Amino acid sequence: MITNTLKSLLAAICLGMFFYTGSVFGFSLGHxxxxxxxxxxxxxxxxxxxxxxxxxxxxxxxILSLLSFLLLMLAGTMGGSFHLSPSNQVIATLLAGIALFGLTSFFWSEKIMPAHNK
Incomplete structure (x- = not known):
């Protein structure tokens, strides 16, 4: 039950990231x-x-979202003080959400259905 909720939240944040980054950077094939x-x-x-x-x-x-989030935070410190543009703040929030809900997959319990005997 909780696994399905976490999966749904991860899917929703991925869609949010798709639409927001598409509006900021434009849509590409890999996007x-x-x-x-x-x-x-x-x-x-x-x-x-x-x-x-x-x-x-x-x-x-x-894992990739967590690394991307950390690199974005590192990029925000360039120039001696921390600053992120408003669009990067939204992207950082979405990356943190994807990292949070994506990393919960280490604790998802998936029941494997046994193979039928022939």
Whole structure:
């Protein structure tokens, strides 16, 4: 139950990141991986055989988002004092949300259905 809620929140934040960064930077071909990821996460809630690969994918997305967030914070310190533009503040918030909910995938319990005997 809680796993499905965390998956839904991660998918929602990925869609939010897609629309916001698309409006700021423009849409590109690689940019469309975010809604595909969000759709795959939502499908994994219903279609259980997809749950384990999506779990591993969310772990990777959480780690990459955390590293991106840390690099953005490091870039904000350039020039001797910390400053982020308003658009970078929103992106930092979305990256932190993706990192937070993506890293919770380390604790998701996915029940593997046993194979049917033939």
């Amino acid at each position: 469309f991986l975010l809604p595909i990821l969000a759709l795959a996460i939502i499908i994994s809630i219903v279609y259980k055989p997809l749950a384990l690969p999506i779990n591993h994918l969310c772990k990777g997305v959480g």
